[in-house]
Amino acid sequence: MKRFDELTRHLLIAGALVGTFALLPIFITQRYLLGEVIVFLIWAMVAMNWNLLMGHAGVFSLAQMLFFACGAYGMAMGVTFANMSVWAAIPVAAISSSLLALVIGLACLRLTGAYVALLTYAIAEMTHVLIITDTECYTLVRNNCQQLFGGSTGFSRFDDFGFRPLLKSNWILGNYYAVLGAFCFTVIGVVVIIHGRLGLAFRAIRDNVGYASSRGINRTKYQIAAFALSALLTGLAGGVYAAHFRFAGPSLFEFSTLMFILSMVVVGGLGSTWGPLIGTGTMMIVVEFSKELGDARNLALGLSLIVFVVLLPKGLAHLGTTLIVKVKHRPDQEHRNPVRQAQE
Amino acid sequence: MDVLIQILITGLTLGAMYALASVGLSLIYGTLGMFNMAHGLFMTLGAYVAYSAAVIFGVPVVVGILVAMAAGALIGIATHLLIVRFMLGSKEFGTNILVATAGLGILIEDLILKTYGGYPYPQPLKVEGYTRLGGVTITYQAIITFFVALTLILAVAWLLKNTRFGRAIRATALNREAAMLMGVKADSVFLQVMALAGMLAGVAGLMISTQATLSPQMGGDPLLKAFVICVVAGLGNVWGAGLCAFALALLEATIGFYFGVRFGFPTMLLLVILVLIWRPQGLFGQEQVVRL
Numbered sequence: 001m002k003r004f005d006e007l008t009r010h011l012l013i014a015g016a017l018v019g020t021f022a023l024l025p026i027f028i029t030q031r032y033l034l035g036e037v038i039v040f041l042i043w044a045m046v047a048m049n050w051n052l053l054m055g056h057a058g059v060f061s062l063a064q065m066l067f068f069a070c071g072a073y074g075m076a077m078g079v080t081f082a083n084m085s086v087w088a089a090i091p092v093a094a095i096s097s098s099l100l101a102l103v104i105g106l107a108c109l110r111l112t113g114a115y116v117a118l119l120t121y122a123i124a125e126m127t128h129v130l131i132i133t134d135t136e137c138y139t140l141v142r143n144n145c146q147q148l149f150g151g152s153t154g155f156s157r158f159d160d161f162g163f164r165p166l167l168k169s170n171w172i173l174g175n176y177y178a179v180l181g182a183f184c185f186t187v188i189g190v191v192v193i194i195h196g197r198l199g200l201a202f203r204a205i206r207d208n209v210g211y212a213s214s215r216g217i218n219r220t221k222y223q224i225a226a227f228a229l230s231a232l233l234t235g236l237a238g239g240v241y242a243a244h245f246r247f248a249g250p251s252l253f254e255f256s257t258l259m260f261i262l263s264m265v266v267v268g269g270l271g272s273t274w275g276p277l278i279g280t281g282t283m284m285i286v287v288e289f290s291k292e293l294g295d296a297r298n299l300a301l302g303l304s305l306i307v308f309v310v311l312l313p314k315g316l317a318h319l320g321t322t323l324i325v326k327v328k329h330r331p332d333q334e335h336r337n338p339v340r341q342a343q344e
Numbered sequence: 345m346d347v348l349i350q351i352l353i354t355g356l357t358l359g360a361m362y363a364l365a366s367v368g369l370s371l372i373y374g375t376l377g378m379f380n381m382a383h384g385l386f387m388t389l390g391a392y393v394a395y396s397a398a399v400i401f402g403v404p405v406v407v408g409i410l411v412a413m414a415a416g417a418l419i420g421i422a423t424h425l426l427i428v429r430f431m432l433g434s435k436e437f438g439t440n441i442l443v444a445t446a447g448l449g450i451l452i453e454d455l456i457l458k459t460y461g462g463y464p465y466p467q468p469l470k471v472e473g474y475t476r477l478g479g480v481t482i483t484y485q486a487i488i489t490f491f492v493a494l495t496l497i498l499a500v501a502w503l504l505k506n507t508r509f510g511r512a513i514r515a516t517a518l519n520r521e522a523a524m525l526m527g528v529k530a531d532s533v534f535l536q537v538m539a540l541a542g543m544l545a546g547v548a549g550l551m552i553s554t555q556a557t558l559s560p561q562m563g564g565d566p567l568l569k570a571f572v573i574c575v576v577a578g579l580g581n582v583w584g585a586g587l588c589a590f591a592l593a594l595l596e597a598t599i600g601f602y603f604g605v606r607f608g609f610p611t612m613l614l615l616v617i618l619v620l621i622w623r624p625q626g627l628f629g630q631e632q633v634v635r636l
Contacts, residue, residue: 060439107617110624114379114438114579118571119617125568126610133606255564259450266443298454305447309440310430 007195010273014191017277018184022177031172038176038244040284041183045237047264047276048190049230055271056194057226058206060113063104063120065258066127067231070097071238072248076155080141086159090182090239097235098228105227109220112209128253154249161243175244182240186233193229194273202226256298260287263305269315278316346479351597357486357555359593360493364548365570366577366585367497368541374517374580375537377438381446382423383545383570384563385453390416390546391467391553391562392456398468408469409492409547416546420538423448428534457560464557469550489551496547497586500540504582513537517580569596569609576616578629588627 004012021041028034050064074093078084084092108119131149138148145151163174193199201222204212209219242248251257260283268279283304290300308315314322365387372380380386393415394408403411427444431437474483504510515523516533524530552566573592577584592612600608619627 054439060442107621111620114373114442115575115620115624117439117442118379118575119620122568122572122613122616125564126613130606130610256450259446262443262446296454298450298457302447302449302451302454306427306444306451309444309447310427313434313436313440 007192010191010195011188013274014184014187018180018187021180021183025173025176034172034176036284038172038179040280041179042237042241042244043261043264043284044277044280045183045186045240046234046261047268047280048186049234049237050261051265051268051270051272051276052190052193053226053230054265055269055275056199056206057202057223057230059109059223059226060117061108061120061227062117062258063101063124064234064261065252066120066124067097067101067234068238068241069127069248069252070100070231071235071240072242072252073149073155073238074235075239075242076150076158076248079158080146080155081139086161086243090236090243093239093242094232094235097238098232101228101231102224105224109223109227124253124258128250131253132250150249152250154247154251155242156247156249158246160246179240179244182236186236189229189233191273198222198225198229256301259298259301259305263301263308267304267308267315269317270313272315272317275315275317282316347601349478349480351594351601353480353482353486354600355594355597356590357489358597359590360490361548361551361555361566362569362573362593363497363586363589364493364544364551365566366573366589367500367582368544368548369570370574370577370580370582370585371500371513371537372541373574374582375513376428376432376534377580378428378441379438379445379571380423380541381442381567382449382452383445383541384567385449385456386416386419386542386545386563387549387552387566388456388560388563389419389452389549391549391558392460393546394469394550395465395467395553395558403469405469405471405488409550412546412550413543414546416542416544416549417539418542419452420540420542420545421535423542424535424538428538429531432534453560460558460560462560464559466557467550467553470554485554489554492547492551496544500544501583501586503540509536569612572613572616576619576626578626581626581628584626584628 021037024037025034028037046064046068050061053059053061053064071090071093074096075086075089078089078092079086082089104120104123108116108123111119132152134147134149134151136147137145139146146155161175161178163171163178167174194202201212201217204215204217205219205222213219238248238252264279264283265276266279267282268277269275283301286300286304287297290296312319312322365383368386369380369383372378372383390412394412397403397411398408423445427448428441431441431444434440471484471488474481476482502510504514512523512528512533513536515526515528516530520530523533548566549563552562556562569592570589573588574580574585576592577588595615596608596612599611603611623629
């Protein structure tokens with residue numbers, strides 16, 4: 001099995017994955033199911049990027065949905081205010097999301113660990129509050145007051161990909177392949193970063209800052225790079241989301257949405273390559289079931305976060321290896337007794 | 345002059361509530377090294393339990409405060425016994441516990457929403473009436489909030505400084521391994537800290553709900569501010585957190601008065617980021633020398 005190096009192997013997996021998704025509409029013809037697959041692809045993009053940032057680069061950022069929202073809002077504002085075409089607005093939104101990440105990263109990434117988590121969370125929450133408390137009208141859209149950042153209702157009913165007149169009743173197929181295109185771009189981007197030199201540097205910093213910096217890897221520089229790159233791809237996902245749903249609003253900032261994505265990353269497995277995809281699928285199914293049990297979505301989210309972090313911190317992607325290690329070593333009090341560790 | 349008094353009153357009342365929240369948060373971080381994302385829900389829970397006690401049994405305000413304290417302490421203990429205990433000392437504890445407590449937070453919020461509904465209630469455990477100082481109206485509730493918070497924080501400070509129990513906490517915070525070697529039972533110290541911090545959070549929640557209304561999301565905003573306060577004070581610095589709470593609340597009240605309430609928090613955050621660029625370890629935090 002040494003014929004391919006790691007990068008090629010994972011790129012082949014990515015190709016097979018995208019190919020499978022490309023063939024899926026042959027078997028799935030119901031519009032509802034196809035819509036669910038689109039949602040899956042979008043969340044999977046966000047989760048993969050968060051995993052890149054958190055699992056590989058070791059930056060515990062809680063601003064992931066801020067960058068997603070920046071992509072969605074950027075796309076919505078570009079279409080609504082600047083009369084851009086959707087296809088031009090999405091890349092512009094993604095790049096502006098990346099620029100925002102650069103600025104936030106410069107401010108926050110001088111710090112480490114929990115400090116970064118708190119500051120990024122505070123910044124995202126502050127943006128949320130500023131947007132929903134904004135009541136000043138910027139323009140009038142169809143005689144309705146339209147705030148610059150959409151106010152408490154956000155943007156809706158703007159142009160989408162434009163497949164409706166083109167493909168008539170099959171418009172969702174157009175949307176599907178557009179989203180799949182973005183997904184393909186994201187997956188290839190993430191795999192190349194994770195298994196290339198950048199990813200190596202990211203993991204070196206995550207595992208041992210001191211050693212990495214003594215080998216000439218600048219922590220701040222690389223972590224800002226990780227921040228900006230993952231925000232670029234997250235912003236892309238946000239733009240695609242806005243174009244598909246024709247909506248960008250403050251609900252994107254909600255804490256439960258953030259937790260939904262976080263649970264995908266954690267359940268799938270932090271620091272793996274394909275874990276977030278498994279996690280996204282699992283959590284979407286779990287949430288779907290819990291909704292049928294009577295609006296237990298947040299309950300299920302909270303429980304799965306706690307259970308996985310306590311029992312399976314490496315997630316489903318490492319389920320096999322974790323079990324093998326457990327059976328082999330019998331994890332008696334090894335981790336729970338710091339004094340013994342100190343003595344050793 | 346009236347304006348100054350008004351800002352001072354608003355700032356001190358806000359500061360008292362922030363201090364209750366951030367001292368607990370800081371205490372937990374200092375001792376266990378964990379960031380409690382569920383702290384806001386500890387507050388919400390305290391407020392709701394006190395509300396229930398008032399509606400069902402008609403308890404007076406003083407008993408209501410005790411009920412809120414007990415509720416907060418209980419949820420703190422439960423969190424430690426059911427979640428934190430199993431994760432202490434594991435790899436990547438700092439980030440994993442953040443995820444776990446965030447999960448706990450969303451769980452409690454959902455339970456409260458299911459039990460009480462999302463409709464905002466007024467808090468019945470409230471002292472009506474006001475007095476005037478110059479041209480400024482001061483509600484009795486604001487005075488009570490300020491003094492309850494002050495008393496509790498001073499009590500905690502006394503506990504930490506002068507009792508055996510407080511010494512054990514400080515020793516564990518300073519160096520967990522050394523404290524354990526000296527015979528401090530770290531496990532029970534952690535439990536006590538969680539109970540103490542939960543207690544403070546419960547009261548904070550009750551006080552916050554008297555200023556606004558009860559709603560399942562009411563803990564979010566104070567939690568955010570408590571985070572920022574702890575970060576700017578230096579994580580785990582309990583005294584610094586208390587001081588910064590009042591300073592930042594006064595700042596927020598001033599900005600809110602002159603530029604509008606919605607800019608209070610953003611300005612606060614901007615200032616905090618500037619402070620952190622200048623002193624990444626926080627205003628009162630000590631520079632850490634990390635041995636590799």
